[in-house]
Amino acid sequence: MTTEPNVTVDDVHAAAKRLAGVAHRTPIHTCATLDERTGATVFVKCESFQRTGAFKFRGAYNAIAQFAPEQLARGVVAFSSGNHAQAVALAARMRGTSATIVMPRDTPPPKLAATRDYGAEIVLFDRYTDDRFAITDKLAADGGRPLIPPYDHPAVIAGAGTTAIEIVDDAGPIDALVVPLGGGAQMAGCATVASAISPDTRLIGVETAAGDKNRRSMLAGERVRIPVPRTIADGVTGEIPGELTFAINHRLVSDVAVVDDSEIVAAMEFLFDRMKLVVEPSGALAVAALLAGRVSLPGARVATIISGGNIGTEQFSELLGRADLG
């Protein structure tokens, strides 16, 4: 029995209208060497150039924009390992309100600083011992403030899906769409769009080998919880796929590939050297899978997404300097 989705392509089109002139229409870059290395024609959608440096802005803004001003009067609350934090902080400011963000204590400092720069208040927690859900729910309930979830919400998924509309518009017919997988909103939103307007496009998610919750869940046919993964991809360290995102992805996604940390670093280096793009570890997942041959689509027209570029020069140098991460 299939669960009916409660996100439709019409919801994504409505989100696209809400985001027009607010979110950036990010560019698609191509690279002859990437095509050579993969044997495919690859279109790289650069959400690293999205506002706040990651695709998350699309979902956060789309969610916040659906509350009336009086509902937003006391601010909004969110939890995030980083990119959703900045997205909610900026979207809240753009909607004339404030944000309180619950963030892991080990969030990379540039992400903490950027979130503060967007005017948010930050509440830190320990991701290995504290219950972030309890902390966040209490903050929201006590203040009577809307909670903006990072992925498991129809408005967040619809916002993220607007990326796929732009890809189909700008890149033309696409045989496969290869997307980083964390909580699953970007994949779910893009899958919703692709299945409706480009039904022959194969949908492939990519996550870390250390945090393969989506792959395990797909195989099991139900959401599987894993231990908090330890990986350099700090944007995708959740323990379980979202309920709504999993329902959509389980129905629409063909495959989930995994990459290890050394393959992510190799992709980050390739993107820097060859494409002059700054990409954070989570953002490089899909390109890593293509470059490492974990996803092999010879002759195909492949669209992929760089989901974010929020990494400091210090962390970048450290990661690139490590000899053996595999």
Add this chain to the structure above:
Amino acid sequence: MTTEPNVTVDDVHAAAKRLAGVAHRTPIHTCATLDERTGATVFVKCESFQRTGAFKFRGAYNAIAQFAPEQLARGVVAFSSGNHAQAVALAARMRGTSATIVMPRDTPPPKLAATRDYGAEIVLFDRYTDDRFAITDKLAADGGRPLIPPYDHPAVIAGAGTTAIEIVDDAGPIDALVVPLGGGAQMAGCATVASAISPDTRLIGVETAAGDKNRRSMLAGERVRIPVPRTIADGVTGEIPGELTFAINHRLVSDVAVVDDSEIVAAMEFLFDRMKLVVEPSGALAVAALLAGRVSLPGARVATIISGGNIGTEQFSELLGRADLG
């Protein structure tokens, strides 16, 4: 008495036609933090996303494309500290011929590798002792092969000027154009365009404090030779401005600002952190001048150019790690 220029805006338009569908029309990026920091509205033209990672491709291709196939039969010759090398190598290959490139022995390894990857043969020289002009001229004369100069040639200047056509088209009215200065072709080409189609735009060049040959030459009213500058900006280490480029720039450019190496590094870090852009030291000159207040244009609409992004991760990490470069 003013020397009549032998590069006109019509030459640049002709170059733009030659380059259409061959060179990338590079994007213009903006950044709220950059505007905040400079007090201006800044449009950043990203030639780091040009083919071969730098603006040089425009001039090299425009020059090579003007030779008949029989003139190109034995290949072309060029000398370059890096970006012109890759540009000539790729342009030669695209025109169905080969390239021999004379390069300094201390060229960053990624630039040597990339030039070889584009199929060129490389001849190394020592930039502190050898006469690169003699070496290059001999290679060209012996082989009966066209020499493609890095900057001091009308076709190279006209090709570089196509950047300014795109800026004026895409960014709208511009009060000032701030451009990295080396041999001077990018500035001369862009100045030729701006003075013709946007005559109120103020033209400002930026070079290194250690290699301020253009500033000195402008002040002297004639080309001044300086010792080979030692700076991290390896793309702008020539000792004297070009004859033709200086004639144009002396006539059209209002100011030449200088930045030191630490200001270049700060700009590279800003561009990485805030704009997710990989930029090499020479490519960051103009943004460095804006961020360091060496060029101050409060309230103005300012276009600037990132002229190249060819830097390896190792060199990047090394430069960013240095505490004191000033």
